[in-house]
Amino acid sequence: MLLYNSAVSGNCYKVRLLLAQLGLEYQTVELSVVDRSNRADVLGELNPGLRVPTVVLDDGRPLAESNAILWYFGDGTPFAPEDPYERAQVLQWQFFEQYSHEPNIAVARFWLAYSGTPERFEARLPTRMQAGYAALDAMERHLASRTFFVGERYSLADISLYAYTHVAHEGGFELEPYPGIRTWLERVARQPGHIAIDA
Amino acid sequence: MLLYNSAVSGNCYKVRLLLAQLGLEYQTVELSVVDRSNRADVLGELNPGLRVPTVVLDDGRPLAESNAILWYFGDGTPFAPEDPYERAQVLQWQFFEQYSHEPNIAVARFWLAYSGTPERFEARLPTRMQAGYAALDAMERHLASRTFFVGERYSLADISLYAYTHVAHEGGFELEPYPGIRTWLERVARQPGHIAIDA
Numbered sequence: 001m002l003l004y005n006s007a008v009s010g011n012c013y014k015v016r017l018l019l020a021q022l023g024l025e026y027q028t029v030e031l032s033v034v035d036r037s038n039r040a041d042v043l044g045e046l047n048p049g050l051r052v053p054t055v056v057l058d059d060g061r062p063l064a065e066s067n068a069i070l071w072y073f074g075d076g077t078p079f080a081p082e083d084p085y086e087r088a089q090v091l092q093w094q095f096f097e098q099y100s101h102e103p104n105i106a107v108a109r110f111w112l113a114y115s116g117t118p119e120r121f122e123a124r125l126p127t128r129m130q131a132g133y134a135a136l137d138a139m140e141r142h143l144a145s146r147t148f149f150v151g152e153r154y155s156l157a158d159i160s161l162y163a164y165t166h167v168a169h170e171g172g173f174e175l176e177p178y179p180g181i182r183t184w185l186e187r188v189a190r191q192p193g194h195i196a197i198d199a
Numbered sequence: 200m201l202l203y204n205s206a207v208s209g210n211c212y213k214v215r216l217l218l219a220q221l222g223l224e225y226q227t228v229e230l231s232v233v234d235r236s237n238r239a240d241v242l243g244e245l246n247p248g249l250r251v252p253t254v255v256l257d258d259g260r261p262l263a264e265s266n267a268i269l270w271y272f273g274d275g276t277p278f279a280p281e282d283p284y285e286r287a288q289v290l291q292w293q294f295f296e297q298y299s300h301e302p303n304i305a306v307a308r309f310w311l312a313y314s315g316t317p318e319r320f321e322a323r324l325p326t327r328m329q330a331g332y333a334a335l336d337a338m339e340r341h342l343a344s345r346t347f348f349v350g351e352r353y354s355l356a357d358i359s360l361y362a363y364t365h366v367a368h369e370g371g372f373e374l375e376p377y378p379g380i381r382t383w384l385e386r387v388a389r390q391p392g393h394i395a396i397d398a
Contacts, residue, residue, distance in 0.1 A: 048337035049299050061284060065298075068290035072283060085260060086269060091267035098298050099264075100248050138247035 001026040002055040004043060006033045006198030008114055009064040012053040013197045017159055018070055022077060026055075034116060062176040066163075067094040070114035072157045079156050089150045096138070097164075104132035106164045118164055121176035129172065136178055139165070143180035147187060154191050162188045167197065200225040203242060203253040205232045207361035208304055210265040211252040212396045217269055220392035221276060225254075228264055233315060254272055264363075266293040269355045278355050281300045288349045292356040295337070296363075303331035308370030329373065335377055338364070342379035345384060353390050361387045366396065 005012045006030040019026060031052050039050040047054040048063035054064045063069055068070060069093065074080045081087050090122065099155035105137075108128045139161065149157040166185050175182055188194070202218075204211045218225060223360040230241065230251050237316050238249040246263035260320045261328035262268055273279045307327045338360065341348065350354040365384050367374060374381055381397040387393070 006361055042287055048341060049295055057284075063287055065282070065291045065294035068287045071290055072287035073284065075286075084274065085256075085262070087274075088267045088271035091270055092262060092264040095264035095266055095294075095297055099302075103298075103302070124348055142247060174240060186297055 001058055002056040003028045004046070004052050005030055006052045006057075007198065009033055009103070010109075010197070011051070011169060014066045014159050014163045015053045015055070015073075015161070016199075017195060018074055019154070020078065020195045021079070021191070021199075022073060023193070024073065025123045031148065033110065033114060035079050036131075046154055048185070066103070067156070067160055070094075070159060078161070079154070081151050081155060083151070086151045086155075090155055090157040093149050094160045096135075097160045100138070101135040101161065102164055104128045104135060105168050105171050105173060106169075108132060109167060112172055113170040119126070119180065132171065132173055134167070134170070136168070136173065136175075136181060140178045140180045143184050148184070154188065158184075158188050163197075200257055201255040202227045202253075204229055204252050205251045206397065208232055209366065209396070210250070210253055210301070211324050213265045213362045214252045214268050214356050215356070216239075216394055217273055217278065218261050219273060219394045219398075220278070220390070222274065222344050222392070227256075232309065232313060233303070240354070248374075253375070257379075263288070266297065266355070269293075271360060274357045278353070280350050280354060282351070285350045285354075289354055289356040292348050293300045293359045295334075295397055296359045299337070300334040300360065301363055303327045303334060303380070305370060307372070308329055308363065308366060311371055312369040315325075324371075331370065331372055332368070335367070335372065335374075335380060339377045347383070353387065357387050358382075362396075387389070 003026050007030065027138060031039070038080065039081065043050045043054055044064035046056065049064060053066050053069060054062060055069055056062050063072055081090060087099070108125060110116050115121065146152065148154050149161060162185065165181065202214060202225050208230065242249045242253055243275055245255065248263055250263070252265050253261060254268055254270060255261050258348035270279065292341060307324060310324065311317050314320065345351065347353050348360060361384065364380065
């Protein structure tokens with residue numbers, strides 16, 4: 001299996017983390033998240049969104065979108081619930097992650113820490129910060145009385161939300177006011193087979 | 200079952216369309232997409248994103264995020280594939296819809312047709328239009344050689360992408376250059392049990 005990857009992308013890290021915990025082998029092709037000029041050439045036939053992660057299975061079939069890739073490899077393993085309501089809850093948190101969390105926390109992190117031109121994004125940053133904190137508030141409320149996001153067990157939902165939350169400080173987010181999130185981050189990092197984003 | 204609904208929201212329409220095609224009964228509570236001041240009071244305990252659609256099942260359990268709700272009701276029916284790769288492809292297109300399509304096409308439509316204050320959003324519109332057309336370009340490339348998005352059968356992926364594509368003109372998008380999309384829209388509208396967004 002081939003993973004079109006970026007070492008700094010939290011979306012790619014989700015896939016690397018699950019594959020490590022499942023003990024699955026793969027090769028990577030590294031793409032830049034700054035210079036995207038080759039994306040259509042490299043990913044045009046593989047991923048309509050032209051983004052990483054994109055995987056190509058051993059039989060040549062491509063698959064895109066980090067959370068869809070997690071389900072492909074994670075379904076039928078202990079990382080995906082069997083109960084229909086819990087499965088829908090995992091999806092709920094993954095769609096929350098892609099709609100309310102990633103476009104704010106990951107984008108602020110990219111602008112500030114990886115774009116090389118943070119000054120270009122200064123005017124647009126406050127809106128993203130405010131929406132990013134709203135996402136963290138929602139996570140904190142949920143985690144106040146829970147150990148993991150769904151069913152009191154580590155699942156694909158935790159992998160999806162851990163990816164950019166644990167590096168939110170690189171986007172200027174302060175996690176000190178979020179004790180539930182901080183305890184959950186430590187709990188996720190203690191799971192068997194856990195690897196760091198820069199592993 | 201209770202559906203917190205907006206009559207004009209494409210995200211809510213996805214749920215109403217699937218429930219109609221499955222023949223499932225439900226009650227609705229209508230929320231405004233313009234005045235959102237009561238959202239935390241009404242949805243605070245039910246949906247971390249404070250958005251519609253939110254459903255409350257007959258046993259009182261809540262579920263949020265349109266595409267997660269589609270899977271809860273659609274899995275195990277002809278609208279969700281059984282093959283693991285096809286299931287992941289449906290998810291791929293649904294995550295594409297929420298990340299690359301809805302934030303541009305639905306948001307432009309809301310600004311222009313429903314906000315009541317389109318002039319407030321004028322400066323931000325061109326970026327959303329450009330990204331919305333990029334999403335339509337990706338859909339057109341995929342549909343050029345296919346009848347439906349996944350497995351040559353009508354599925355949850357088509358419901359998800361139909362919702363805002365068929366009203367994209369309200370956001371100022373011109374579908375004339377997209378013959379594949381236009382034929383697919385007609386094909387979806389001819390499915391048994393189809394209902395209109397204003398049904």
